[in-house]
Each structure stands twice: as structure tokens, then as C-alpha cells.
Amino acid sequence: MITLFLNSLFVENLALAFFLGICTLLGGSRRVSTAAGLGVAIVVVMAVTVPLNHLVYRLLLAPGAWAWAGLGQLDLSHLSLICFIGLIAATVQILEMVLDRFFPALSRALGVFLPLITVNCAILGGSLFMLNRNYSLAQSGVFAVGSGLGWALAVVALAAIREKVEGDEGAPESGSQAVVFVTVGLMSTAYLAFAGVRLP
């Protein structure tokens, strides 16, 4: 479990090793404060959707899931994509309403990020990896929190670097995009070092 957690946090970092959610990573890393809000939103949505998707898949979609109803032959696994994305979109909406009602401060801090997260590939990617690697319910929870935190760490670190590099004035818009990519590339190189770490 701890190995899985650390693995998803560092070695198999969704942003820097699998390139998931790069669009949001680049867009949301202008300032550390926005990046932190985005990071928290990702962790929360990941932690909720990946285990939920796991349950949906196991109870409704997996081959033989309907055996109790006499439909043992039924295999709905090809519907998993559309169910996952629907569930993610619904979760984000509900989360938005719940946060707005009970935690208005947090809701204000997350602001526009929650809706954006629906189309973040890190979230969908997390669910798909969970499926690909046959995680159990507990494992998928740990994996979700670990990789969510890993993504959050990456976006905050990138935002901190960009704030230092670009300063308040900011580099000219036209040249800076390529520079940001090189920055992310260097971070990704640093993360390669984790690949050499053998966890017990």
C-alpha cells in the first residue's frame, strides 16, 4: 500500500511521467496561489471519482456483473468510457454544490477550477489506469490520493518556478510558452531520478 502510494506520488507521477493534464498544468501555473487551489481540487476529485468508478465498473459493467439477474453473459465493459466521464462530470457538479453550501470559503478558492477539471485528462486517466491495472477498491483509493497529490505537487512546483523566472513583469508572451515547456522538461528529468529508487 505504502509502496503504491509513493509510486503514484513520485515515480509514476501523472503529470511528469505520463503527461496527463498538461493543458491544465500549463494554464493553471501562472501563480502559486491558483496552482494550490487547482491542486486541492484535483486531489479531491480524484479521491472521489476513482473509487466510485471502480465500484461502477465492478458492480455494473464488468463481464458477468449481472450474473445475479441471470445475465451472466452480459459484458458492458465497452461502455466504461462513457460511464466514467459521465460520472466524473456528475461528481464535479455535485461537489461544486456541496462545497458551495457547506464550505463557501473553499468553494470560492477553487472557483473556476472545478468545472475545468471535468475535462482534465489526469482525472479520466486515473480511472483508466485503475481499470488497466486491476486495482482493488482500497488500492484504487490509495492510488487516487497518491497520484492526485503528485499532480498537485507538480503544478505548485512549476508555478513557483515560473513566478521566479518570469517575475511580475513577465516574459513576452510569444517566447515564454517554449520556455515553460523546457522548464517542465527539466522538472520531468528531475523526477526520472525517482525511477531509480527501489521501494521495499
Place this chain on the structure above:
Amino acid sequence: MSRLTTAFRRPLLEENPVSVQLLGICSALAVTKSLAAALVMGAALTSVLVASNALISLLRNVIPHATRLVLQITIIASLVIVTDQVLAAFAPKMSEQLSIFVSLIITNCIILGRAEAFAMTHGVGESVADGLGNGVGYTLLLAAVGAVRELLTQGAVLGFSLLPLTKDGGWFEPLQILGLPPAGFFLIALFIWLTRLLRQRLVKPAPVASGAAR
């Protein structure tokens, strides 16, 4: 130039979805280890994009504004499932290699971006041309990155040996670093810079579009 050819040609270089609009970067980084993978991924994305642009453009007058994102995502997801199944049936090896990235076309910002920015406000013909242009623009960039990475890690492109490897008695020592994740970022950065240089020559006065969606 007619509106159709404009809609097709603009995204090829001037408005290239990857290197200018900075959309769909995730997959551009992940599947470009070889040219073949890049081409298949490009073809998959192009077919989904053309079909989704056409469908959404057809439905643009009946889609209610409030629920448009949900409907668009549903249309796109259905198309992606079809593509994924076709690929798994006819090219199982390639499907394995691309793993989850074909499924991730759903959340590829190019598709939803073009649906929102173009198909919702234009006719079917133009939307198809726009989808085709963006798809080909995406494929071109992926193919370029894929070719460079494959050439320098394998000494061969699509299985044709161009640089004889040292282990086969040639002179070329493969640069393994280009197969690693960071190399994708560096190469894309290089291509962004190149496209912008080319673009400045082509369209002198136009203000540079701010690429990333905030």
C-alpha cells in the same frame, strides 16, 4: 481562397492546434516515441474530430446552451468508444502500445475546443474542413516529433534503418535519452519555437494569439 479551404488550411501551420494553440499536448507528448504510433494516434484523433465536428455542427441549433457541454462530451465519448473498439479489433498490437491514450481522446482539448469554438457556430461543410485541418495539423506535428525521436533512439524510421547502429557494425550510438519522458517536452518546445518563427514570416502584422487557455 474559399471558406472551406481557409478552414482547412489555417490550422495546418498558422493556427496549429498543438504548437500554436497549445491544445492536446498530453497525447502529443505521450505517443510520440515512434512514428507509427504517432500516425495511428493522429488518424484516430482526426476521425473522431471530423465526426464530432460534423455531428455537433448538425445539432448546433437544437443543443440547449445550458447542457451543451454534457451533450458534446457524450457525442465525443461515443465516437471515441467506436474508434477504440475498431483499433482494438484491427490493430491489437498498436492498441496495446497506445494503451489509455486512445480513450483519453475524450478529454483531448482539441476536440472539445473545436466543438465549442467552431462547430457550434459554423455550418457542417466548414466544420468538417476545420476538423480535418486541425486533425492533420495535429498529426503533422506528432509525426514530426515521432520521427525525430524514433530516428535518434532506434536509428531507423518505420523500420527502415537510416543511421547504422554501432551494435550492428555502424557508427551511430542511439541517444536513449530521447526515448525518456522529458525529451518529449524539450522536442515540443523546439517545435513550438520553430512554428512561431515560421509563423512570424508568414503572417507579419497579426498579434500573437495567446496560446494556453489561461
